[in-house]
Every structure is written in structure tokens, then in C-alpha cells.
Amino acid sequence: MKFRLLLLTMLFTAFGNALLAETPPYINTKNGVIVFTDPLFTGNPYAVKLEVVADNIIRVTVAPGKEIANTQSLVTVYSKNIDVFWDVIPSEESLTLKTKSLKAVVNLKTGAVTFKDSSDKKILNEKPIGGRSFQSAIFDGRRYYNLTQSFQITPGEALYGLGQHQDGMMNYRGQQVSFFQNNTEVAIPFLISSNNYGILWDNYSLTKAGDVRPLHPLSDMQLFSKNGETGWLTASYANNRQQPQHIVTERAETGIDMEFLGDSKIQLPAAFNPATGIVTWQGSLASYISGLHQLKFVFGGSLKVWLDGNLVLDHWRKAWNPAPALLPLSMTSGKKVPVRIEWIPEGGESYLALKWQEPLSPEEQDLFSFSSEAGQQVDYYFIYGGNMDEVVSGYRLLTGKAPIVPKWALGFWQSRERYKTQDEILSTVQEFRKRQIPIDNIVLDWSYWKEAEWGSQEFDAARFPSPDSMINMLHHKYNTQIMISVWPKFYEGIAAYNLFNKNGWLYKKNIADRQRDWIGKGYISTFYDAFDENARKGFWDLINKKIYSKGIDAWWMDASEPDILSNVSAEKRKLQMTPTALGSAAEYLNAYPLQNAKGIYEGQRSANPDKRVFLLTRSGFAGSQRYAAAIWSGDIGSTWTDMKNQVAAGINFSLSGLPYWTMDIGGFVVPEKFEKPRAESLEEWRELSTRWSQFGAFVPLFRSHGQFPYREVFNTAPEGHPAYKSFLYYDRLRYRLLPYIYSLAGAAYHHNYTIMRGLAMDFAADTAVLNIGDQYMFGPSLLINPVYQYKATSRQLYLPKATGWYDFYTGKYFEGGRQINADAPYEKMPVMIKEGSIIPVGPALQYSNEKPADTITLFVYTGTDAAFNLYEDEGVNYNYEKGAFSNIVFTYAEAAKELTISKREGYFNGMLAKRNFRIIWINKDRPKELDADQKADATVSYTGEKITVKMK
Structure with a gap:
């Protein structure tokens, strides 16, 4: 028996020694170190690679195995710095990678990383146990992982950045942020902390950041009808908004889930007419969990919400362009909260969804996570600085500098949806000059082509008989630049479509679906594949030949999410884009606007190296700034709430590392009361436009745009009106401040400065x-x-x-x-x-x-x-x-x-x-x-x- 035990001991020892010989706890690399975790703690021996990028930047890559994949990042462009000194200090339980200003300490058993400053003070650490997960997933027949990485943050720490979002949120601590490019929503996977560090998450797939727990459907909450029955809310449908008491259908409902295109046609009752009707949900909510719950709405039309008898939400958004709304709700276990939800959908496609999130536990309140749908390995960069400017500077070291915009771009831009003729463009600028209202740029929005020729990049000769002379007149008579809208969209059958199709440069699913757009009779279209280098060159060659050669000054790159079909789910978008030239759309989903901008930037710099490129794009990604891309906040609504939400949206976007941001002053889509306003509504419209212009004069780019009413100040109000006088004051002030503002633009390039500063x-x-x-x-x-x-x-x-x-x-x-x-x-x-x-x-x-x-x-x-x-x-x-x-x-x-x-x-x-x-x-x-x-x-x-x- 003793012999058998001795033999087994010798075998186990030999086996263990073999494992150790096969997989040492760490190995040094040219730029850092790779640590191999203990499989008793991680299930498999994970490879945790630390790469020194700079004294204050360390890249962390973790693979669910022994091999780190050698991937080519679309986001980062940094050069290896051979002058950075670093050292590896092993101990029994951990390994420390030390630079002049930063330490990364890796637990040898779990692979969890802790970041410390040079004085050994902890800055941030990965959650020690269960903070990292890899779950197998398959997309387009290829194996990926759902990746999650969690960090432990400190009490009182505030978190910013993460792109541009429309929920009015400033500090994202305890909140959930979704990275899915959409009209008004811009995904930038860069987090910056009030504790002077940043995390650049290098992943392009559908991602959640912050509180990444799945949201609950309404049915997961305890529901009570208006009569107190348990299990549902009472939904009342009326077809006359002026007589909501005349109910055509009343039914028990446990969910409100019409978030995406087509959902409402399935879920709304046949007897209900969304063009004239109103829906009311009544009853009570309860939870057996005490604490702060989050109610998250997505809606189009008018939405009002009463909680415990108090009106807590009253917001409108054009029905075709749904908006988010976030309501915090403090609940006590078992206590009912009366609720009333009133929705006017405005007809056609209708959107309303309600999900919720349960309270965070004490431990969860001090966590921040990234969770991505598709990747081969966890890949992020930790950036530390003496202040937040140094952190942003680190982000730009990794992802590229922001070129200085042409000086004219810092003046005032006038735009509307849309100038329909050449004469409208010229007469508008002429009126500005006649009235001595400072202006530098006029914008020609979409549909300057013939109706059936979207993507041709050809001017409709009936409305723009001489675009060359129009541009020449703008330049030399009126000293005004012109920006033009270009979409990555092509109508089936036109010459440009046929060329791109022949070369395999198009996404074809929308064509196969025979999906028609909203123009005229409706046309079948698709977008080009911006992940294909040759397709990007082909797109530039097209717009260069048709447009840039005429003297155009700047590009307005609309629908760059890509918005192949509006208001679809991420799953639908992926199907529309798969496959990309680089691989599955699940992997590359959010990086489209980055690649789209890259093609035009590189194309113009090659064609005309002496003229600054300027791009205004509706979506962007980490690194977009290096392609001279400014971002605007999309088709926002013309409401006071939307205006307020732009402030936090612009600040957080700027904190995401991209210095040039703007918005539609006045909002893009207007409520009915402003379309043909009566006297009182007209005065409200003028005041809204005035307050928005005052705000807009102090953002990086000063730009007015939107649907009817026309947005020129002389169409907003007569010359003696306070709205007119206020606009003129701030417009003139903007120009007098150009030495200050242009110096900020210079600092944004030379010193990685942030212009719009939280x-x-x-x-x-x-x-x-x-x-x-x-x-x-x-x-x-x-x-x-x-x-x-x-x-x-x-x-x-x-x-x-x-x-x-x-x-x-x-x-x-x-x-x-x-x-x-x-x-x-x-x-x-x-x-x-x-x-x-x-x-x-x-x-x-x-x-x-x-x-x-x-x-x-x-x-x-x-x-x-x-x-x-x-x-x-x-x-x-x-x-x-x-x-x-x-x-x-x-x-x-x-x-x-x-x-x-x-x-x-x-x-x-x-x-x-x-x-x-x-x-x-x-x-x-x-x-x-x-x-x-x-x-x-x-x-x-x-x-x-x-x-x-x-x-x-």
C-alpha cells in the first residue's frame, strides 16, 4: 500500500513538473510579459499579456488558452516606443510590470490585473474573482467568444466618455451604455474616470458597458391591473385622441415591446388606428427588491408617464425616429407604485418599449464592466495621467491625432433639410451677405440627385443646372464654402451600383429582401462595404470624379452607422452587413463609420494634399478623429428636453477623445405645433431657436440645421425681434473670438487638447x-x-x-x-x-x-x-x-x-x-x-x- 502511495505521489509530482515545464508561470516578451494562469483557478490556463506602450499606457490582452492571437487593430495606430524603460518584478503570488509612472500587478493564479501609480497607490483593479469570462459563440460559422471584463472602481469616482448618448446622463457610474451605432447614438469604447485614468476597449462588436446585466422585460416585475388584479397592466386603446374614454379595445398586457421596425404591426390590436389613436396602460408596479430601479423607455410619438400620481416624463419624438428615456424609480419591497403610461404613436411604424433594471447590490455598485458579443480575446489599454487631459492625450497617442480643421469650419454654417435648387443655395447666401450676418459655410443636404438615382453622385440638372458655376460663385462672389451630403448608399440598377456590384463591393441582403426605402414609390438599395480597401478607393474615385472635382470644400457623411434600414435590431443590422470584407459583421459591426471616413480622408489627401480634409459624419468610432471626422448628434427632436440632453451628450462625446462635435441647432425634427405655428407656438419656436443658438455658439462647430420651419435667422424672426438680435450678437461674437477658438483647435492637434470640457x-x-x-x-x-x-x-x-x-x-x-x-x-x-x-x-x-x-x-x-x-x-x-x-x-x-x-x-x-x-x-x-x-x-x-x- 505504501509503495502504491509512493508511486502515485511520484507520478503526480512528475506530471506536475511536466506541466510546469510545459507552461512556465510567465515569459518575457519584447514589449512586456505574458503570464499563464493556474488552471485550478481559471479552468484553462489563460494567457495574460501585458504590453508597455508608454510610461503611462499598458495594453492588456487575455486569451482563453495559451496563445495570444496576433490581431490587426482598426482603432490603434501607435508606434512601438523602444525608449520606454520597464522592468518585471516577480514574487510568489504575483508579477509586477513596472514603468516610470505605472505598475501593473498580475495575480499568478487568477490573472487578475491591478494598476498602481509609482508610489504604489492603487488606481484600478480588475475584479479579482470572476471578473473575466469567455463564453463560446459562433457567428457565420466561425468560433468567437462573448467577452466580459469587470473592474472594481472606488467610492465617489465618476465615469465619463463612451461616445454620445441621448439619455441626459453625465456620470455613467451604475448605468448601462450600449455600443450600437444608430441615428443619434454614437459608440466610442473609451471610458475616462475622474480618478485620471482611461480604458480603451478594443472591440467592434455589439457591446455593453457599465452595468452589463441583461435588462428585464416588464413582465419580470410584479404587475397589477387598474382594478388590482395580479399579473398584468390594463391597456386601453382608443381611436380618437380627443376622446380617449371611447375605448375600442381593452386588454391585459404584461409587456410593452415594440422597439424595432415591424414590432408594432404584430403587437398592436387590429381594431386600433395608430394614426389617430391613443394607448393608456394603468395599474401598479411592485418589486420584492428594495432600492433604485431603472425604467428604460424607447419611444416615438408622445409619451407621458405618471408614477405614484406624479408626472415624471413628458416627451415627444417624431414617430419614425425613436428616442430613449431613462426613469429612476426607488421602490420598497412589496410596496405598490401606481403607474399610468400614455402614448400617442402618430401612425405608420410605431415604437414603444419598456424594460427595467433591478437595483445594484453593494458589490455591484463598485463595478464597471465591458461585455462584447464577439471577439477572440479580451483586449484593452489602460491609460493613466496626472489629469484628464493627459489621459485624453494617451488616447490620441494610441488612436491618432486630430488634424486641425480648416479655419472657416470654426465660423457659422447654415443648413436646412433641404435646399432643393441651385437658386435656393445662392439666394440664401446672398441674403446673409446683404444683411451682414457672418457666415462661412452653406450645406447642401441629400437629394440633389434625380429621385431614382441615389448613389449616382450626379446633380439633377433640372434643379442644379450648373453646379460648377454655383460653387465658383459661392467661393469668389460670396466668400463662402460649401459642404455636400454623401451617403454610402446605392439604388439598385444605376451605373454606380452596377460597377460596385460587379466588383463585389456591396452588401446584398437588403437587395435580396427587396426592401424599399421611403422615397417616392420606394426604391431598393444597399450600402457599400467600407471594410473593403478597394471599395473605399472606389467610393472615393466616384465622389472625386462627380463632386470633388467641381470644387466642393467638405463632406457631410450621412447615415454612416450604416443605416441601411432605420430602426432595426442589431441582429437585423448584422444580417444586412454580413459578410464584410474582413469577416463576420458580428465582429466588425460598430467600426463601419471609422472605415467609411478613412476612405474619404485618405482619398482626398492623396488627390489634393494641400487642402485640409473636413468630414462631418453622423456616427464615429474610436480613432475617427485621425480622419478629420467631426460628429454631429443626429436627427434629434426640436424640444427643450432634447436641447438639454445635447449638453451632456456633447460633453461626454468630447471626453471620449474626439474634439470636434456639433448638433442641429434648433433640433432636426419638429413637433406639429412648430410646423405651421400659431402665434403662441411661433414665439416658443423663436425662443427655443434663440436659446439653442446661444448654446451652439460655444460648441466646437457652430451649425444650424433642421426640417421646416426654415432655419435661417431671417426666416425665424424679423430683424427687430429679440430672437434675431440675439442670434446676430452671438454670431458676431463667435467671429470675434476666432483667435481664441482657433488657438484651441491648434492645441487639440499639437497638445491633444479638449475644446468642450466637462x-x-x-x-x-x-x-x-x-x-x-x-x-x-x-x-x-x-x-x-x-x-x-x-x-x-x-x-x-x-x-x-x-x-x-x-x-x-x-x-x-x-x-x-x-x-x-x-x-x-x-x-x-x-x-x-x-x-x-x-x-x-x-x-x-x-x-x-x-x-x-x-x-x-x-x-x-x-x-x-x-x-x-x-x-x-x-x-x-x-x-x-x-x-x-x-x-x-x-x-x-x-x-x-x-x-x-x-x-x-x-x-x-x-x-x-x-x-x-x-x-x-x-x-x-x-x-x-x-x-x-x-x-x-x-x-x-x-x-x-x-x-x-x-x-x-
């Missing part, structure tokens, strides 16, 4: 700012506070602490660290200027290059030291990439009461040899508005040499 970027130590989603910094100095309530004449706003603040319009000083009730008269939005700011203001302009800024007024807001870098270059080309630019640094020393204008560094063609700087001092005892036409306190002539000016 308050946590500049005031991270002030915890009061972490959840503020309706205020932001525009550059280093301007605190922007949009007004988004009808008939408001003031608004509550928070002034961050650790600095003082000056009122933009009066110069009045306020201490920081407090709430104030700021004046907000019809014509003005509250704007505050940070103490210790220098703001350069240029001459009055009608367009961005009308005249050089030979006189600049410097507004110096004293009280503490200040600095600003005036950046200039040629404004239209890429010579700045070769060093053709200049910097003039202004510094103010509070102790000495002196402003120093530095020696100019750099040179570019057309640089001013001489200019004047007018200086205006503002302090607590000397309040002044920001008005460049007032008398200066001092004027100096500057020829490029250092000057010091003493405050008197």
Missing part, C-alpha cells in the same frame, strides 16, 4: 462638479451655462471652487464654490469667465478670412496668474504638420501686475510682421464687459519681440 477636467478636486451635465468649459476660460427652459429669465448654476469668476457681460466678480441664480434675459445666456484668464478677441468679420487679425484685444481677468497661447497658421493646408505655425504666449503675473507678450516662436507664409495688441484689464474693482469696441487701457505695437505691460 467640469471635472479643470476642477477635479471639487466633487460638486462630478455630476454636472448642463455646464461646461469652452476652452480654459469660458464657463457655458445653456438655458433650456421655456420663458426662463434666470438659471441656477454652480461656480467651481478654487477660483473666482467674472460675469461675461458685466465683469462683476463672484467667489467660486457656490450656486448662484444667474440672470438669463431672452437675448443672453449666462457665461462666466474664470479668474486668471486672458482672452484674445479679433476684429469684426463677415467670414473667417475676411481680413487678418492685425489688431487683437486682450482681455486680462486678474486676481491670479494667467496664461494663454495664441496659435496661428495658414488655416487651409497641412503645412502646420511640417512646422509652419507660430505661437505667441501671453502671461500675466498677479504679484507684479504685469502682462508679458512673449517673443513669437515659429513662422508661416502670410504671418503678420506687425500688429497691435489692445489691453483691457478687469478686476474686482474695475468690472467691464467683454466688448472689444470699448476703449483700451493700453495699446502696444508688436513686431515679434517680447513686450511687458504694467497694469495701471
